[in-house]
Amino acid sequence: MFGFGKRKPSTAIDRLRAGRWQCATCDAEHGWPFDLAARAPDPWPREPVYEPNSALRLEGDFLSEDFCVIEGRYFFVRAVLEIPVQGLEQPFGFGCWSTLSRTNFQKYVEGFDAGEYSDGEQWTGWLCNQLLNDVGDKPIGVWVQLRSGRQRPLLWVAEDAEPLAGRQDHGISPNEMLDLLRHYGHGPLD
C-alpha cells in the first residue's frame, strides 16, 4: 500500500490546531493560545527583577509585573497586544509594555486592585517592546484599551501605516506564527 506507515507531514495550522507541542528549548509542553511576554519595557536599564506591585514608587526606577517607572519620568504598564492567526479562533497574545502619561498611570494604579475601569475607555501610549522586525528603534503609537475584572489592557496600533497595524487587522498566517514562536525559542521540536 502506498505510503503505508508514513506519517503525513503536518501543516503549520495542524500543529497549532493540535493545541500542544513539545518546546524545542524549554523542558515543557506549550499550548495554544500561546502568550509571549516581555518582562520589562525595552528601555529598562538593567536585569528585570520584579518588586511587588504594592512597593510602587513614582521616583527613580521601579519594576513589578504590572507597573514600571524609569527615572521618575516615564511610566509604563503591562498590556497585551493581540494578533489574530488566520484559521485559528484564539489570537496570539504578545505580553508587552506601553507608556502612559503620569496622570493616566496614576488613574490606572488607583483602579488596579479593584479592577474597575469604565469599560472601553481608551488612552494613548507608545508600545515599548520590539516584536520581530515590526517595531524598530522608533516606538509605535497605540491605543490602550482598559478592561475591567483585572484583565490587562489591550493595545491597538494607532498608526495605520505601521506593518504591525496590518497584522493586527488581517492576522498572520500559521507559518508566520510558527516562525515567531521559533524566533523566541518556543517553537515545536522538529
Ligand SMILES: [Zn+2]
Ligand atoms: Zn518554550
